[in-house]
Amino acid sequence: MNRHIKLGFFIFFVPVILWLFLLIVLPQIDLLLMSLKFENDAGKMVWSFANYSSFFTQKVYWLTFARTAIYAIIVTFLTFVVTFPMAFYITKVVNPKYKGFLTILILMPFWVSELVRVYGWMILLRESGVINYFLLKLGITHQPIEMLYNDASMIMGLVYTSMLFMLVPILSSLDGMDDSYIEAAHDLGASKFIIFMKIVIPYAAPGIVSGSIVVFMLTLGDYLTPNLMGGKNSLWFTEQIYNQFIESFNWNQGAAFGFLLLLISSLIIWIGLKISKQNLAKALS
Amino acid sequence: MNNVLEIKNLKKAFGDFKAVDGVSFNVEDGKFFSILGPSGCGKTTLLRMIAGFLKPTSGNLLINGKDMLGVSPNERPVNLVFQNLALFPMMDVGENVAFGLKRKNIPKNEIKERVSSMLQRVQLSGYERKKISQLSGGQKQRVAIARSLVLEPAILLLDEPLGALDLKLREQMKIELKKLQNEIGTTFIYITHDQSEALVMSDRVAVMNAGQFEQIDTPVNLYANPKTSFVAGFVGETNKFEAKKEDNTSVSTKDNISFKSIFIDKDITDNCHLFVRPEAIALMPKDDIEGMNYFNLKVKTILFDGSNTKILATINDGSREISVSLPQNREFAHIKEGEIVKAAVHKNDCKCYKIQL
Ligand SMILES: Nc1ncnc2c1ncn2[C@@H]1O[C@H](COP(=O)(O)OP(=O)(O)O)[C@@H](O)[C@H]1O
Ligand SMILES: [Mg+2]
Numbered sequence: 001m002n003r004h005i006k007l008g009f010f011i012f013f014v015p016v017i018l019w020l021f022l023l024i025v026l027p028q029i030d031l032l033l034m035s036l037k038f039e040n041d042a043g044k045m046v047w048s049f050a051n052y053s054s055f056f057t058q059k060v061y062w063l064t065f066a067r068t069a070i071y072a073i074i075v076t077f078l079t080f081v082v083t084f085p086m087a088f089y090i091t092k093v094v095n096p097k098y099k100g101f102l103t104i105l106i107l108m109p110f111w112v113s114e115l116v117r118v119y120g121w122m123i124l125l126r127e128s129g130v131i132n133y134f135l136l137k138l139g140i141t142h143q144p145i146e147m148l149y150n151d152a153s154m155i156m157g158l159v160y161t162s163m164l165f166m167l168v169p170i171l172s173s174l175d176g177m178d179d180s181y182i183e184a185a186h187d188l189g190a191s192k193f194i195i196f197m198k199i200v201i202p203y204a205a206p207g208i209v210s211g212s213i214v215v216f217m218l219t220l221g222d223y224l225t226p227n228l229m230g231g232k233n234s235l236w237f238t239e240q241i242y243n244q245f246i247e248s249f250n251w252n253q254g255a256a257f258g259f260l261l262l263l264i265s266s267l268i269i270w271i272g273l274k275i276s277k278q279n280l281a282k283a284l285s
Numbered sequence: 286m287n288n289v290l291e292i293k294n295l296k297k298a299f300g301d302f303k304a305v306d307g308v309s310f311n312v313e314d315g316k317f318f319s320i321l322g323p324s325g326c327g328k329t330t331l332l333r334m335i336a337g338f339l340k341p342t343s344g345n346l347l348i349n350g351k352d353m354l355g356v357s358p359n360e361r362p363v364n365l366v367f368q369n370l371a372l373f374p375m376m377d378v379g380e381n382v383a384f385g386l387k388r389k390n391i392p393k394n395e396i397k398e399r400v401s402s403m404l405q406r407v408q409l410s411g412y413e414r415k416k417i418s419q420l421s422g423g424q425k426q427r428v429a430i431a432r433s434l435v436l437e438p439a440i441l442l443l444d445e446p447l448g449a450l451d452l453k454l455r456e457q458m459k460i461e462l463k464k465l466q467n468e469i470g471t472t473f474i475y476i477t478h479d480q481s482e483a484l485v486m487s488d489r490v491a492v493m494n495a496g497q498f499e500q501i502d503t504p505v506n507l508y509a510n511p512k513t514s515f516v517a518g519f520v521g522e523t524n525k526f527e528a529k530k531e532d533n534t535s536v537s538t539k540d541n542i543s544f545k546s547i548f549i550d551k552d553i554t555d556n557c558h559l560f561v562r563p564e565a566i567a568l569m570p571k572d573d574i575e576g577m578n579y580f581n582l583k584v585k586t587i588l589f590d591g592s593n594t595k596i597l598a599t600i601n602d603g604s605r606e607i608s609v610s611l612p613q614n615r616e617f618a619h620i621k622e623g624e625i626v627k628a629a630v631h632k633n634d635c636k637c638y639k640i641q642l
Contacts, residue, residue, distance in 0.1 A: 183338055184371035188385035188436065189359045198384075202375040 035255035051256030061240060065260070068237040069268060071151070072219040075158045076212050079166045082159060084208075087170040088200065092179065103171065110164045118228045121157055122148060149231030157229040158219050165218060166211035173207030174200075209278045213269055220265050237261060289314040289439050289472045290335070295344035297330050304330040306496035307344070312440070312474060312489075317466050319483040320476040322493030323519070328476040329368070331493075332442050335474065336365040349439055359388075364433035368444040370425055372417045378404070378428050379413030385436045403435040407465070423454050430462075434471065443475045447482060459485050480520050484508065492516045512549070514638035517560040524607040528559040528637065536637055540603030544578050546635035557637045563595060564610040565634035568617055569627050577629045582609065584624045596620065 038048035055061045090102050109117060124130050125147040132144040147153055181203065185195045201208070226236035241261070244254030273280060290312040297305040304327045312318045320328050333339040335346065337358035346353045353361060364385075372381055379400055386396045404410050407427040412420075420428065426446060433441055447455045447462075463486045466473050477483055483490045484504040491501040492515070500512045511517035518525055528536040528544070530553055537543045538559065546559060570577065582598040585606060594611045609628065611617055620626060 178369065178371065180367050180369055180371035181373060183358070184365075184367055185373075185384070186358045187336060187338075187365050188432065189388040190384070191359065191388075194388065199373060205375070 031255040031258060034252050035259055037252050039252070051253050052260065054253065055257065055260055061257075064235050064240055065237045065264065067235055068220060069264070071155065071158075072216050073268075075155055075162060075219045076166075076216045078155065078159050079162045079215050080208060080212060083163055083166045083211075084170060084204075087167055087174050087204075091171060091174040091177075092182070106167060107164060114161055114224055117161065118157060118225055121153075121160070121229065125153060148229060149233075151230065151234075154226055154230035154234055157225045158222065161222070161225050162215040162219055165214045166208075169207040169211040169214075170204055171207075173204045177203050205276075205278055206282050209273070209276065209280075209282075212272070213280075216269065216272075217265060220261065287314055288312060289349055290474070291345070291347040291350075292335075293345040295331070295334060295346060296342045297327075297334060297339060298342045303496050305334070305341075308493075308496075308498050310491060310498065310501055312472060315470045315472055316488040317463065317473045317475065317486055319487040319490045320474065320493055321480055321483040321490050321520070322476075322478060324478050326493045327496040328478075328493060329444055332365065332444055332474070332476055335440070336363055336442055337361045362439040363442055364436055364438040364440075365442040366429050366433055366444065366446050368446070368448065370429040370446070372425060372429055372432070374417050376417070377413065378409070378415045378417065378420070381417065381428060382413075382432045382435055384432065389436075399435055403431045406434070406469070407431045422450050423458060426450065426458060427461075430465070434469065438471065440472045440474055443473060445477050446475075447477070447479075455482075462486060484520070492519060494519070511560075511636075514550075514558050514560075514641045517549075517636060517638060518558075522563055522608070524561045524563065526559040526561070526605065528557050530555055530557060530637075534632070536635075538603075538605065540600065540605055542580065542600050542603060544630075544635045545576060545632035546637050547633055548637045550637070550639040553637060553639050557639055558641075560636050560638065561607070561630055561634060563608045566607075566609045566628050566630045568609070568612070568620075570629040574629070574631075576632045578632065578635065579627070579629045582626045582628045584620060584622050584626060587611075587620070587622060598626070 035051055036047055036049070037045045038050040040046050040048075055065075086106065090099055090106075094102060122129070126132070127144045127146050127148075129147075131147065132141075135141045136144060177200070181199055182195055185199045190198065221238060223236070223238040223242065226234040227239065230236065237257070238261075241254050241257045244250045244257060288311040292311070293309050295305060295308045296303065306327075308331060320331065322328050330339060334341050335353075337353065337356060337360075341354070348362060373384065376384070382400045382403055383396050386399060391399075400413065401410065404412055407430060409424060409427055409431070412424070412428075417425065417428070429446070430441075430443075447458050450458060459482055462473075462475075466486075475483070475486065484507070487504055489501060490504055490507055492499045492507065494515045500507060500516045502510075502512075507516065508521050511520060517523060526538045528538050530548075531537050531543060533548075535543055535545045536557065536559055544559060544561075548557075550557075568582075570579070572579075580600050582596075582600060583602070584596050584598045586597040588595045588597065588608075592613055595608045596611055597606050597608055599606055611620075
């Protein structure tokens with residue numbers, strides 16, 4: 001009996017541990033070492049925190065980071081605002097017969113890659129795009145409007161890209177909620193608004209938290225959507241990392257930025273959890 | 286006494302199916318009123334109409350003389366204890382009980398006081414900070430009742446609240462509920478499919494079947510004088526025979542045994558149902574008593590159950606097994622399986638009803 005468990009343990013966990021170690025831990029250690037090396041004036045590589053300190057001393061770096069983080073928070077919040085009513089509608093309002101169908105309908109766009117989806121938006125929004133075509137045809141405008149390459153279109157694209165990752169955890173937490181909680185609250189004198197704020201949202205909190213963490217992290221680390229929909233002036237922090245690696249060939253600086261992104265975003269999530277009085281283990285269970 | 290609840294010809298149909306089919310009754314203030322019926326007879330539907338979660342198809346519903354149609358659940362002076370209790374899992378006991386009070390904009394310290402005195406009432410004082418998941422079944426029950434009662438409703442509606450508890454706890458909660466209702470004097474409307482719950486706790490019981498009320502009466506009357514075949518069969522243990530009318534004072538069963546009996550339904554002409562309670566059958570009776578049906582019992586099985594011990598026996602050489610209560614004194618303890626025992630039942634305890642579909 002005991003031996004079986006041990007054997008099973010090895011069969012299942014050795015690949016997992018190898019995978020974790022070879023593909024994640026090892027490269028990370030390498031990057032970490034790289035980020036702590038700096039080419040001094042004599043052209044020699046020395047151990048130093050200079051790559052990290054340059055993030056704080058050069059305004060453009062941390063301003064870009066702050067902008068990225070704030071936008072990621074806004075995107076996370078907007079994604080929640082957009083998906084929560086959908087999740088509520090699918091799980092609680094609509095006839096259970098159509099639940100599966102509606103869920104699939106919403107998930108369908110996510111079967112194609114992010115790149116294709118973003119190009120889809122671009123075809124709609126660009127100057128010679130579908131929307132402008134109709135606006136001109138209907139005589140609403142006389143000149144095509146540039147709807148791409150601004151912050152609003154970038155945020156919209158990011159929200160769209162993230163919806164799935166917010167919707168699924170909220171769906172599953174609302175699905176487990178018995179309708180009688182809503183009725184009981186109504187019976188005890190609560191209005192619809194209070195029921196929403198005091199019963200539905202707290203009940204779905206674990207789903208909201210895990211969805212928010214995933215969306216926040218993905219948005220922060222997204223490269224494609226900010227670049228394609230926000231254009232040259234999107235000023236997304238991942239672009240800075242890309243620039244260091246690819247354009248400046250400064251891998252040491254790039255690695256340091258990568259770690260800063262990881263550390264600061266973890267810090268933001270930690271603060272977020274503290275403020276909302278949630279805990280990570282519960283959200284992910 | 287004034288009526289806290291008046292219901293007139295209330296109906297609820299789901300499509301073609303009539304879940305509640307023309308129910309009328311009044312409930313006096315401060316009474317413990319039960320609705321007893323088999324599962325699926327429409328009890329929950331009726332209760333949900335009173336609470337305001339379902340709109341009646343037709344009929345009138347008045348609480349304290351005020352028409353309640355179109356009044357939403359959060360504005361009705363009634364509260365419902367749900368079948369699954371529906372305690373909010375993300376709140377602790379105190380917050381659950383305070384939930385309704387907070388909606389009324391009552392000052393914080395008053396809420397705290399009322400919550401703690403309510404918890405004391407249900408013997409859970411000091412449980413404010415406990416999580417719902419830490420409570421036992423009986424404690425959850427009491428929190429659910431406290432959460433509704435703290436709002437001082439005109440009527441407390443309870444939907445089979447003891448259904449999920451085990452037998453011992455159910456017996457205990459029955460008595461506690463009855464006491465609690467006596468103390469606080471709130472009108473309780475209690476629905477259940479368990480006749481013993483209804484009989485033990487209630488001032489009045491309505492027996493419901495297929496969306497309609499068969500009889501509304503005190504527990505004693507319900508047991509002693511059932512008005513319909515359904516009530517006779519559903520309330521209390523009984524022996525039911527298919528029978529044929531012989532003349533105005535007797536019927537004969539399928540085994541061709543003749544019983545002097547009384548006809549509750551006067552319009553019986555031929556086939557009917559005969560009901561005889563197990564405790565109405567006397568063992569080794571005195572001879573020649575006026576109005577008695579005498580017969581021999583062939584003992585098949587003895588079902589020992591303490592004070593509730595029964596024997597299963599056939600009448601004479603018939604095939605139909607009936608159950609007979611064994612008196613508690615040890616007078617008949619010598620009876621063995623296979624024995625033949627003289628027995629009798631008075632004609633007034635042989636009640637005939639017309640056959641109900
Ligand atoms: N929303 C509904 N739609 C259709 N039929 C229903 C609905 N609610 C209840 N019923 C039917 O009405 C009948 C009575 O249900 P219910 O009041 O829950 O019975 P009880 O509580 O006595 O067990 C059942 O046959 C049930 O299937
Ligand atoms: Mg029910």
